[in-house]
Amino acid sequence: MCIKNYRDFFTDLTQTDKLVSGLFVFNISTMKKITIPFLSLIFSFAAAWSQDLQEPVDYLGKDFHAGRRDALRKLMPDHSVAIIFAYPERVFSKDVNYVYHANPDLYYFSGYKEPDAVLLIFKEPQQMGATSCNELFFVRKRDPQNEQWTGRRLGVEGVKNRLGFSQVYAGADFDSLCPDLSHFSQLIFDALPDDISHSYEAGSLFDMVRVFRKKANIPAGYTSDLSSDLRLIEQYGRVSNLDRALAYLQIPVKVERSEVYRNNEIVRQLMQHPDSAALESVKSKIRALPKSPEDLFDELTSGLREIKMPEELVLLEKSVEISSIAHAEAMKAIRPAISERELEGILTYVHKKYGAEEEGYPPIVGAGANGCILHYEENNTMDVQNQLVLMDVAAEYHGYSADVTRTVPSAGKFSPVQKAIYDLVYNAQEEIFKLCREGTPFQDLNKKANEVLADGLLRLGILKNREEVYLYYPHGCSHHMGLDVHDKNNGGPLRPNMVITVEPGIYIPAGSPCDKKWWNIGVRIEDDVLIGSDRCTLLSAAAPRKAEDVEKMIARKSPLETMALPALHEK
Numbered sequence: 001m002c003i004k005n006y007r008d009f010f011t012d013l014t015q016t017d018k019l020v021s022g023l024f025v026f027n028i029s030t031m032k033k034i035t036i037p038f039l040s041l042i043f044s045f046a047a048a049w050s051q052d053l054q055e056p057v058d059y060l061g062k063d064f065h066a067g068r069r070d071a072l073r074k075l076m077p078d079h080s081v082a083i084i085f086a087y088p089e090r091v092f093s094k095d096v097n098y099v100y101h102a103n104p105d106l107y108y109f110s111g112y113k114e115p116d117a118v119l120l121i122f123k124e125p126q127q128m129g130a131t132s133c134n135e136l137f138f139v140r141k142r143d144p145q146n147e148q149w150t151g152r153r154l155g156v157e158g159v160k161n162r163l164g165f166s167q168v169y170a171g172a173d174f175d176s177l178c179p180d181l182s183h184f185s186q187l188i189f190d191a192l193p194d195d196i197s198h199s200y201e202a203g204s205l206f207d208m209v210r211v212f213r214k215k216a217n218i219p220a221g222y223t224s225d226l227s228s229d230l231r232l233i234e235q236y237g238r239v240s241n242l243d244r245a246l247a248y249l250q251i252p253v254k255v256e257r258s259e260v261y262r263n264n265e266i267v268r269q270l271m272q273h274p275d276s277a278a279l280e281s282v283k284s285k286i287r288a289l290p291k292s293p294e295d296l297f298d299e300l301t302s303g304l305r306e307i308k309m310p311e312e313l314v315l316l317e318k319s320v321e322i323s324s325i326a327h328a329e330a331m332k333a334i335r336p337a338i339s340e341r342e343l344e345g346i347l348t349y350v351h352k353k354y355g356a357e358e359e360g361y362p363p364i365v366g367a368g369a370n371g372c373i374l375h376y377e378e379n380n381t382m383d384v385q386n387q388l389v390l391m392d393v394a395a396e397y398h399g400y401s402a403d404v405t406r407t408v409p410s411a412g413k414f415s416p417v418q419k420a421i422y423d424l425v426y427n428a429q430e431e432i433f434k435l436c437r438e439g440t441p442f443q444d445l446n447k448k449a450n451e452v453l454a455d456g457l458l459r460l461g462i463l464k465n466r467e468e469v470y471l472y473y474p475h476g477c478s479h480h481m482g483l484d485v486h487d488k489n490n491g492g493p494l495r496p497n498m499v500i501t502v503e504p505g506i507y508i509p510a511g512s513p514c515d516k517k518w519w520n521i522g523v524r525i526e527d528d529v530l531i532g533s534d535r536c537t538l539l540s541a542a543a544p545r546k547a548e549d550v551e552k553m554i555a556r557k558s559p560l561e562t563m564a565l566p567a568l569h570e571k
Contacts, residue, residue: 056355059398062164064311065111068304069121069135072109075300076123080186082297083212084109086117088196088205099358104483105190105301107399111163114153116140116171116205118212126179133167136178138208141170146201171203175211182217188297230266230286299490306480306489308497312400313530316482316499317539319356319397320528323404324542326350327391331543331550332558336386336410340365340379343391346560351395360401360485364392371407371522372507374475386411388418390522394485401485403501404540405526412554414547417517421506422547424456425523428504429545432477436502436529436536440494442478449477449504457506462514471512477504481528498531499539 072082087103102113110119120136128136142155159168169177181187192213196206212218266285269278291299308316326347333346344363351359366376371390389410394402407422409415414422431452432445454469463469480487481499494500505524512519525545529536544553 056398058315060111060311060315062111062162064309065109066164067309069109071304072121072300073123073134075303076121076188077186077296078123079184080123080188081181081184082121082188082300083181083216084119084121084190085193085209085212086112086115086205088193089115091197101358102399104305104399108301108305108483110137110165112137112139112154112159114140116199116201116203116208118171118174118205118208120178128167128177131167135165135167137165137168138171138174138178138203139168141172141203143201171208174203174208178211178215181212181215186296187216187293188300189293190297191294230289233282233286298488302488302490305482305487306498307495308482308499312482313497313499315398316400316402317530319360319395319400320402320404320539321542322351322354322356322397323394323402324540325354326393326395327404327406327543328553329558329560330391331406331408331553332556333560334384334389334408334410334554337383338410340367340370340381340384340389343384343389344379344393347391347393354395354397356395356397358396360394360396360403364390364405366390366522367410369510369520369522371524372509372520373522374507384410388414388422388521388523390524392524392526396485399483401481401483402528402540403479403481403485403503403526404528404543405503405524406543406545406550407523407525408550408554413551418521418523419547420460421508421518421521421523422525424453424460425504425506425525426545426547427456428452428477429502429525429527432502432504433529433536433538436494436500436531438494438496438531438533442489442491442494445478445500445502446476449473453504453506460518462508462518472506472508473504474507475505478502494531496531496533500529500531502527502529 076082084106085103086106087101089100090098092098100113100115106112106117106119109121112119117137117139119138122134122136125132125134137159139156139159140153142153142158147153154162156168156170159165192209193205196204196209198204198206213220266282269282272278329350330343330346334343344365347363347365348359362375362377363379364376365379366373367381367384367389368387370376370378370381371388387410388407390405390407392403392405394404396402407425409418428449432448435444435448450469450473453473454463454466457463457469457472458466462472478500480489481501482488487499489498503524503526505522505526507522507524508514508518508520509522510519527538527540527545529538544550
């Protein structure tokens, strides 16, 4: 900790009631006797602390975040304000929280990674007393007692100095300093969290959301759920998944708002006439709806985040490279007697070795039948045996998530049946890569995946007709990547500096209507690519893809082969 930060810490510390009251009981002579030794001790501690702190230096800089705020302002309607809240903290177990994950939008526009905060970005400068400002930031105050338990906080001065904001205040001041938001022509905000735990600390997220609702004159029963659900139907609704869409609109979590849904004309029409004609009519009506604050927020932020800035690409490419090296190391270490969880551990160890803070999503390591479960997360098979192992595991580096999947034979060689499926998925990937360039409609990638996989499964005798391909390929082949593993985007054609996945797959669970020799084979190959004007760049090349190259990597010696741990005592 540097001396300047330490002085801020000491200033805050001396303002706590307990210490102040304690200091006042001493007379001047007593203070002279203790002050110099006390300060020497504290500064020695501070110097030692600063030597221990060797944080990464490759985070996004404050100029990046300021530039993103300016870019957002240019897109905002006149006399509007964007409001971005921190994510709430989540309970892991009793009085232990999950490791905090910052709201990606708040991080993108500010660099702030702590809870209990709200950022206001104004289209035009606003008058704050004698000061004019185009943004206000309310954050957690410094609190030495809490920081000893839960970690250091930037506080108001830290946000000013390190993140480059000028108008920063403690969250407790939100009520008194936030202007009347109902006077703006347009409020732009994401869905408000409605399941926040109440906190006794002044300026908590709970309090700020309550104050925001009052300042913005938002009705007590307002919810963004219906608008969000309708947009999902408009974007992804197809006759083939209409039953799922209808079930989603009626799931128990929406019971408390059942009247809102039941009385909505669009929802009622879809439920009364669940056919293709009604679906197209409904989607047309949804497109004609006025934009809600959440719709506008998503449109504006997605338009910015889907195109990666050069500074972002440095971090994202590093995240992908770390993940790809981890997959190569897992290939070297795999053997029939290994467990799914041990493979997970190897992958995540490599991530941490290279400085990645977290995984981008819960690791998926599935052997045999488990590889046919798309989001299998238990990873508890103790012996993968002589089966294919699907590993969908990737790092998150400084907030940016990779997404890499490899499917490998634990015995070191693909059997003829396994290789037939693997090569089909590989060939589908190769064909999709050819489309990954500027101007390609995003949906064309999945059309190509369906085409190649259907043709191949027909040749192998697994399908009776092309329309059955969804039985073995039930997901899309691509999504955007970035601060979210499934990153924000507006669904338009591909453009330079987008980063997307290419991930066709085939999953044939036991009981499928085909020859039993194919049962329990699950194959997904997932790579991350950077879109260019006339072609894409494969970012995950450090993890072998071709069947022969995978086998060669498995044959290589693993540095973990010589590591032997003591046996556990049998009870």
